[in-house]
Amino acid sequence: MKKLSYFLFFLIMPFYTTLSAHSQELTTEKKDKITSEITTAFEKSIKAAESLDSQALADCVDDSMQAGFIVRGNFFRSFTEVMADFEKNIIGCKAQKMNVTNKKITVLGENSALLVASGDYSLDLEDGRTLTGKFTYTMAYSKMNGNWKIIHANM
Numbered sequence: 001m002k003k004l005s006y007f008l009f010f011l012i013m014p015f016y017t018t019l020s021a022h023s024q025e026l027t028t029e030k031k032d033k034i035t036s037e038i039t040t041a042f043e044k045s046i047k048a049a050e051s052l053d054s055q056a057l058a059d060c061v062d063d064s065m066q067a068g069f070i071v072r073g074n075f076f077r078s079f080t081e082v083m084a085d086f087e088k089n090i091i092g093c094k095a096q097k098m099n100v101t102n103k104k105i106t107v108l109g110e111n112s113a114l115l116v117a118s119g120d121y122s123l124d125l126e127d128g129r130t131l132t133g134k135f136t137y138t139m140a141y142s143k144m145n146g147n148w149k150i151i152h153a154n155m
Contacts, residue, residue, distance in 0.1 A: 031107045038105050038113050038141055041148040046098050052090050054083055062149035067140065070154040096123040098135065111143040 026034075041060065048056030063079035076082045100119040107113045116138050123131040140152040 026107060026110065030110070034107045034110070034113060035105045037148050038107075038115055039103075041141065041150075042103070042115055042117070042139070045150065046100065050096050050098055052093055052095060054086055054090075057086070058083060060150055062142065062144045062151055064144070065142070065151050067152035069152065072155070092126050094124040094126055096121055113141045113148075115139045115141060 045057065045060040048060060058079070061079050066078060069076045069079060069082045071082055071085065074085070076085065098119060098121045100117050102119065103115065103117040105113055105115050116136075118134065118136045121133055121135050125131065135155065138154040139150050141148050142151045143149075144151075
């Protein structure tokens with residue numbers, strides 16, 4: 001009987017979580033408005049990244065939920081750790097250009113959304129070299145005090 005109970009639990013649980021995990025029902029107009037606001041917030045973070053402006057990047061984030069961040073495969077428990085890593089890695093860099101080629105925003109509710117994006121970057125170094133590559137982002141946004149902020153990112 002115990003084995004049967006475990007079996008039924010693991011069989012039924014995925015269906016329950018699937019049914020209860022859908023987003024809030026929002027009008028198309030509300031979703032479009034939120035999508036536009038997230039686009040603006042994301043573009044602000046891209047401009048901050050392009051200018052290597054750590055304060056402007058920090059202004060795009062709210063770490064009060066302490067959801068964690070993943071950058072280049074490294075896990076950071078706080079955004080403070082991300083910023084320390086960023087400051088260390090921009091030594092010798094002048095600027096970067098980011099070209100977003102794919103972007104998808106999924107509105108989960110009035111105060112939450114996901115953004116996934118990919119593209120190409122070029123990084124100008126002080127010694128005259130230019131590094132190029134590709135990037136992918138997944139960002140969780142939450143509306144905090146009337147502003148959309150990144151609360152988690154995998155970059």
